[in-house]
Amino acid sequence: MTDTLILAQATVGGIEQFWQMVVGGLALGTIYALLAMGFVIIFKATQVVNFAHGALVAVGAFLVALTAVEIDVPGRWIPSAPTWVTWALAAVLGVALGGAAGMVLERLFIRPMVGEPLFQIAILTVGLDIVLRTIVDDFAGLDGRPLADPWGTATATIGPVTVPHTQLVQLGVTVVAVVAVALFFRSRTGVAMRATAFDQEAARAQGITVGRIFGLSWLLGAVLAGVAGIFASIFPRAAGVSSATAFVAFGAFPAIILGGLDSIVGAIVGGIVIGLAESAASVYLTGFSNVLGSGFSAIIGYVIMLLVLLIRPYGLFGTEEVRRV
Amino acid sequence: MLSVENLEFVYNDVVLVLRGISLQVPTGKIVALLGANGAGKTTTVRAITGLAAVHEGDITKGSVQFEGADITGRDPSDVVRLGISQVMEGRRIFAELTVLENLRAGAYTNRAGMSASMDRVMALFPRLVEKRSATAGYLSGGEQQMLAIGRALMQNPKLLILDEPSLGLAPLLVKQIRDIVVEINQQGTSVLLIEQNANMALSIAHHGYIMETGKMVMDGDPAKLLKDEDVQEFYLGLHGDEGDRKSFRDVKHYKRRKRWLS
Numbered sequence: 001m002t003d004t005l006i007l008a009q010a011t012v013g014g015i016e017q018f019w020q021m022v023v024g025g026l027a028l029g030t031i032y033a034l035l036a037m038g039f040v041i042i043f044k045a046t047q048v049v050n051f052a053h054g055a056l057v058a059v060g061a062f063l064v065a066l067t068a069v070e071i072d073v074p075g076r077w078i079p080s081a082p083t084w085v086t087w088a089l090a091a092v093l094g095v096a097l098g099g100a101a102g103m104v105l106e107r108l109f110i111r112p113m114v115g116e117p118l119f120q121i122a123i124l125t126v127g128l129d130i131v132l133r134t135i136v137d138d139f140a141g142l143d144g145r146p147l148a149d150p151w152g153t154a155t156a157t158i159g160p161v162t163v164p165h166t167q168l169v170q171l172g173v174t175v176v177a178v179v180a181v182a183l184f185f186r187s188r189t190g191v192a193m194r195a196t197a198f199d200q201e202a203a204r205a206q207g208i209t210v211g212r213i214f215g216l217s218w219l220l221g222a223v224l225a226g227v228a229g230i231f232a233s234i235f236p237r238a239a240g241v242s243s244a245t246a247f248v249a250f251g252a253f254p255a256i257i258l259g260g261l262d263s264i265v266g267a268i269v270g271g272i273v274i275g276l277a278e279s280a281a282s283v284y285l286t287g288f289s290n291v292l293g294s295g296f297s298a299i300i301g302y303v304i305m306l307l308v309l310l311i312r313p314y315g316l317f318g319t320e321e322v323r324r325v
Numbered sequence: 326m327l328s329v330e331n332l333e334f335v336y337n338d339v340v341l342v343l344r345g346i347s348l349q350v351p352t353g354k355i356v357a358l359l360g361a362n363g364a365g366k367t368t369t370v371r372a373i374t375g376l377a378a379v380h381e382g383d384i385t386k387g388s389v390q391f392e393g394a395d396i397t398g399r400d401p402s403d404v405v406r407l408g409i410s411q412v413m414e415g416r417r418i419f420a421e422l423t424v425l426e427n428l429r430a431g432a433y434t435n436r437a438g439m440s441a442s443m444d445r446v447m448a449l450f451p452r453l454v455e456k457r458s459a460t461a462g463y464l465s466g467g468e469q470q471m472l473a474i475g476r477a478l479m480q481n482p483k484l485l486i487l488d489e490p491s492l493g494l495a496p497l498l499v500k501q502i503r504d505i506v507v508e509i510n511q512q513g514t515s516v517l518l519i520e521q522n523a524n525m526a527l528s529i530a531h532h533g534y535i536m537e538t539g540k541m542v543m544d545g546d547p548a549k550l551l552k553d554e555d556v557q558e559f560y561l562g563l564h565g566d567e568g569d570r571k572s573f574r575d576v577k578h579y580k581r582r583k584r585w586l587s
């Protein structure tokens with residue numbers, strides 16, 4: 001009975017459906033990967049488990065809605081430039097402001113807590129999450145604010161699949177972001193950040209200004225969250241930044257754990273895997289909704305996470321002792 | 326150059342570990358600081374270099390002067406920028422980074438002089454040239470110690486503090502490290518050498534201090550210290566017939582008692 005069902009699915013869907021599923025999964029996966037990467041960078045550098053990361057996603061998207069639509073900066077000063085240029089500039093500005101906000105939050109709320117138990121700091125970030133989300137909600141509400149991206153709902157047909165332009169941009173931007181992060185970690189400051197992550201006291205002994213590194217890790221994390229926030233707020237995922245935007249973090253959480261909390265490569269792989277799994281579940285498991293329930297694709301990530309944790313308690317790429325304080 | 330005056334140091338607001346110690350490192354010299362486990366040598370380094378806060382420690386009295394400026398309680402990054410670098414106890418290299426990245430992390434405060442310092446370090450430690458792309462955690466103990474020294478030299482310090490660099494190394498390597506310390510000193514860097522290996526330290530030092538439970542108990546010419554009976558008995562194990570190491574004071578006390586008994 002089940003066998004015939006799967007067979008039927010496979011023949012109906014066929015290869016086209018499969019590739020469509022893969023593209024959708026990758027697109028979702030890159031959002032998770034961007035988010036997870038930022039989370040892991042903050043965790044590695046500062047040991048802080050940042051429960052406000054979902055809020056940073058919303059704040060980033062909110063600031064882009066602000067710069068690109070609400071106040072139209074820098075578009076209002078260069079009216080003759082093509083829309084995609086002014087929009088891209090506004091997006092960069094919004095994301096940068098989001099990064100600055102992350103740095104300010106670290107300086108105001110996290111830095112004074114250095115030396116306190118990490119659990120307390122984690123709880124503080126929960127509070128931060130609530131406050132930030134409330135602020136964004138007040139602005140955006142349930143209906144959402146559009147980001148007015150230049151790609152709209154346009155799609156391209158590549159072989160057997162139809163891909164929204166936004167998702168092509170998204171894949172490209174994610175690759176650029178991953179390369180940029182990799183390059184950063186080879187730079188002077190990046191090496192200092194890795195040194196700090198490995199042994200904070202020894203880093204201090206080299207004259208590395210650890211507080212600056214902390215702030216920078218929050219800046220990086222918030223920038224990556226903001227980029228993820230843009231793609232979580234435009235076609236085909238949503239019609240704008242709204243009170244639901246921050247919840248993308250719930251989807252990314254299994255990706256972080258799956259990858260292993262302190263591994264950036266793990267964050268990327270985990271993000272893609274969970275994205276693909278969610279996509280596959282939503283395509284192939286809908287036939288089982290009488291058994292699994294209708295929203296199964298939303299929790300498949302958690303199922304995978306739990307299964308992996310049973311076999312590898314530190315995640316796929318995590319180091320064994322999540323370590324010294 | 327470095328002058329520590331009457332320093333008192335407390336951990337967690339209660340544990341008094343330094344009870345008013347003073348020491349001087351004159352420009353261009355090697356000064357040895359000896360003491361048993363728990364005497365407070367590493368604590369002295371932390372007090373000088375600003376790493377007290379990391380350990381919930383505080384300087385409660387006294388001062389640290391460097392080249393005439395008061396640097397008591399300054400930030401570690403300030404201390405490094407002023408010209409004091411340290412090789413921490415236990416090496417503390419960044420094991421997940423490559424050798425080259427460790428050295429670059431060491432040069433964080435010395436962007437302008439980085440390539441000159443790199444040349445100096447590579448000339449001192451040819452072994453590190455060979456291993457420059459290796460992950461530091463996979464180096465041997467001796468190589469790791471060289472990397473730790475090299476990393477500190479990347480800051481082009483005026484004063485280098487080494488905390489037990491010979492710890493856990495074979496005699497041949499200890500000799501090698503000793504020669505390197507001499508060479509570094511001859512290149513113009515003053516050295517504060519902390520050791521339990523009295524022989525090694527006193528053989529190259531211009532002046533020696535001996536510390537015991539947070540106090541300086543003796544200081545002077547290294548050759549004289551080496552000849553001192555108590556130092557010999559306690560640090561070099563020359564006369565001592567008892568196997569386990571006792572406190573320096575116990576040795577004196579024990580001898581006094583022996584005299585009294587006979």
Ligand SMILES: Nc1ncnc2c1ncn2[C@@H]1O[C@H](COP(=O)(O)OP(=O)(O)OP(=O)(O)O)[C@@H](O)[C@H]1O
Nearest residue numbers: 336340342360361362363364365366367368369380
């Ligand atoms: N973080 C800390 N908190 C409380 N007490 C400490 C701390 N670090 C060291 N101590 C105590 O201070 C005393 C001196 O320690 P310190 O590490 O300075 O000694 P040391 O001379 O370097 O010894 P060793 O030769 O073993 O390295 C010891 O009694 C130690 O238990």
Ligand SMILES: [Mg+2]
Nearest residue numbers: 366367368414
């Ligand atoms: Mg010590």
